[in-house]
Amino acid sequence: MPLDVFCLFFGFNPIFRTNRILKYTSFFEFNHRLESLMDKAYTYRVLRTTGYLLFALHLNACLYYWASDQEGIGTTKWVYNGEGNMYLRCYYFAVRSLITIGGLPEPQTLFEIVFQLLNFFLGVFVFSSAIGQMLDVIGAATAARNSFRVCVDRTVAYMNTYSIPKSVQSRVRTWYEYTWDSQRMLDESELLKTLPHAMRSALALDMNLSILSNVELFKGCDTQMLCDMLLRLKSTIYLPGDFICKEGEIGKEMYVVKQGEVQVLGGTDGAQVLATLKAGTVFGEIRYQKDTP
Template structure:
């Protein structure tokens, strides 16, 4: 089903691009390439119409897939079947058979051209939109294989969707700019007649029509000539309205996308602005401000999460799994945890609190009541006792456990020699 959906997606894009061009710029649609393309398209769309009656339906909360044939059939008949059926009628089969039997005048082919526009209702099909969402999920899985984050993959897909939709609307509008004068047999006041392009090649006609449409939609002018005929005036106004609306939507979506792309970094920046205002308001000295800045840099590393709230919303098994993963380096480097019972390790890790200390900070002072013990994830500390030589502790070590158990006073001071990332219990 994945490969079929991918084929239908590519075929859909091809139809949305090629059909307007064929309808607008090619008078003779009875050429072999055009017939082959439309016959193949009709065949695939009719086959897809039949497959839709055999495709499961995902419930809105994504907890269940309905596979009952009768339910699927009734659901499809009540939703997009009519639109899909009308847009999948094999017009080319019908007119090809009629043409083989009798000679059909050009008016009939104009009617076929008009009917072909119905194919554009495919874009409204919810099933097609679901296929686009499936493609995004597939791309997300591929991005995970290459160790890319979800935010980056999602952002790339959304950006390409916005740009693609803008280009597609410009393409449609360009075809419309030429189609309307063509249906009126190119009046003298139309832009095509005034530009003397009635008999030019379709490439030149399309290029000028697309330039005219993009000038309207981007609100940068009228193109090469100002509209004179009533039809051109209304087409210009329509293009401007659609273009201005799409441009506003594009800016809004792009702004929201940029803001949500790295919300944790934005949250950190907003928090640090408050800290800067606090330091300025209290007129803190420069060296203190520098230490505060360095503390935030090492503590949050440019990103800020409400970890307590995030973990509090999860189930206990999932919360324990995340904590074990986040503390895996601590467990691996600490002999106390390496050979301990896994349930004991998990219970200990859930009680730990992450802390950061700067060089020169006294983590423990001699003579104070011991209420915590510390595990060193990264960094070097010095044990300072009166009359004894300094003792160094580094990654995987722990200290302060005796006073935690006895509730006695500290017998030594502990000073951070480097930036230390500790867990306290």
């Protein structure tokens, strides 16, 4: 309700704007929607936590000026003396008081002592909460990276324990770095397991249906069949020079090239490039042909 219109008849009074406090839910709804749209929501969370801290200092500065006005401006060494910019002076007092830096004038009256004690207690809770929330935000933002680093360190320790050749260790590290740079996770299937079946199907269709639809082997297949197949696919990354399969091995898997190229080597020395498979190509499949009489 626009209670501000009462200011036209009774003059400006902040009491007429108190009903705006009921709109606090809009602020949290705005935060929720904004975070859902941002790629790096933790950046906004850090800024929001900093805003909370600055606003708490602002409220404390206002309370200090109110306390100084109650005691009388400039009546004691503890209250605001009325010199300089009142807001900056009070804000400076609030910062030093809540952070408990020290060096503040000693309170003289009982009212000043009680106010300063409450100020110190409030500062302990406010800054401990702010620091804890900041640590949670930073920890959540770097959780995936830390988990990746732990996995790499364990693998490196394992290879050092068994004296794996340096060339192999270098390729393992390169695979880890390339996998992280390309998809920011080591196993995307573990992430999708937490989603309901309908959402996993929708994500699989959006990400990979266009690839399977262009594969000659799957043309004309039912959409539901392709969807079921997509849910069973696993993402695998190979580095240049890696052998995916070799002649004579028992084929148990079918591969679909999503990105990059795969060379088929043969010849007497096994170094001749017989074919180059590009994105959308299928290999490793076993085809059955029914004999006709």
